[in-house]
Structure formats: C-alpha cells, structure tokens
Amino acid sequence: GENVEQHPSTLSVQEGDSAVIKCTYSDSASNYFPWYKQELGKRPQLIIDIRSNVGEKKDQRIAVTLNKTAKHFSLHITETQPEDSAVYFCAASGAARQLTFGSGTQLTVLP
Amino acid sequence: DTEVTQTPKHLVMGMTNKKSLKCEQHMGHRAMYWYKQKAKKPPELMFVYSYEKLSINESVPSRFSPECPNSSLLNLHLHALQPEDSALYLCASSQQLAGVDTGELFFGEGSRLTVL
Numbered sequence: 001g002e003n004v005e006q007h008p009s010t011l012s013v014q015e016g017d018s019a020v021i022k023c024t025y026s027d028s029a030s031n032y033f034p035w036y037k038q039e040l041g042k043r044p045q046l047i048i049d050i051r052s053n054v055g056e057k058k059d060q061r062i063a064v065t066l067n068k069t070a071k072h073f074s075l076h077i078t079e080t081q082p083e084d085s086a087v088y089f090c091a092a093s094g095a096a097r098q099l100t101f102g103s104g105t106q107l108t109v110l111p
Numbered sequence: 112d113t114e115v116t117q118t119p120k121h122l123v124m125g126m127t128n129k130k131s132l133k134c135e136q137h138m139g140h141r142a143m144y145w146y147k148q149k150a151k152k153p154p155e156l157m158f159v160y161s162y163e164k165l166s167i168n169e170s171v172p173s174r175f176s177p178e179c180p181n182s183s184l185l186n187l188h189l190h191a192l193q194p195e196d197s198a199l200y201l202c203a204s205s206q207q208l209a210g211v212d213t214g215e216l217f218f219g220e221g222s223r224l225t226v227l
Contacts, residue, residue: 101153
C-alpha cells in the first residue's frame, strides 16, 4: 500500500517569512496529492491539491510543487500570518484510490 | 448543498452503552468514509462504502460496525467501547467522475467521542 512521510513534524516561523513542508510517497501509481489544514478542534480543510499531470499549482500565498520522478511534493506558504498556525497534513491517493495521510506538521507563526 | 453533516457533535458513553454516530451528505457522492482521529495525529481510515460496497480496515475492532442505509447516509454503531476509543470521528464523502473516484474528500465537522 501507499506510505506517505512528512517533514518536519513542527515548524516555527516569524510572521511574514515563508514556510515549507515536504512529503514523500511510495506508490508510483498515486495521482492525487491534497494538503489539509486543521485548526484545533476543527475538521481538516482542503487548502490546495495537485494532480500528477501538473508540476506546480498556486493559490494566492499557497503553492504546491510535485516531483513525480523523485516521488515528493511540497507545500509552500509565503508571507505567513498568525492565522496560518495549524496542523498541516499532506496526503496521497494511490492505486486503491484511497487517501493515505502524512503524519502532520504543527506550524506556528510567531508575531 | 456542499456539506457533510454529522450528529451528534459530542457524545459521552460508558463502556457498556450502545450508541450510533450518523452522517449525511446530499452531494450525490457515491463513496463515504469513517475516519478516527486522535489529537495531532492524521485521520485513520476505518471503513469505506463505495457504490454500496463495504471495505474494512482490518485493524478496526468489531465493536465498531458501519451501516449504509442508502447512498446519502452512513452510520457508525458503537458497542462495548474502550476508553482508548475516545477520539474525533470524521465522516467524509468523495466525488466520482465517470465512475472513478477523484480522491477529493469532503469532511464533516466530526463527532467528538468520550468513552468513560
């Protein structure tokens, strides 16, 4: 089955700086890679996703890059704000078409 | 309607109780899921109903049993739970295009379960 590894587990940045979270996956058949943001006590919210026929996707301050050859994908958040503080999960959809989640990254944006 | 609705939002039960969690979606999605999530951990897949066919995570104990009365409803029946089963239980649905799952999950707000 699919295995997704996510790093780092915790990340602290100063407000206005950029944050980068990286994930690797094992199943070369995976073709869908979403990122979820989860605030304390709330449900995971999809913030951006990418499919395997695209290398990069941007949405305002958030971008995701995908390297299919190396089987890794990354989340980039620019101009971070305190409200970006949350747990972020990457995920990959493998041959079984079911999402496998990474272990999560606790992002803290310091004012 | 783009919501997945879960009830109840909070549930406290004893180890001898029988209770149920309910989930409903009206987006026409043909796949629905139950996930279990512990604090600051990723969601763990428990069950999938896709086109009325059930798939089970083999590690889920039998004290959890899913029921899918129709393609819009998904229940999770709870019986003789243990304190370690206390967690956030998330229901989700996903869209299919041309019979293929797109993979995008729509999560409900979750049911916070406490087992005493």
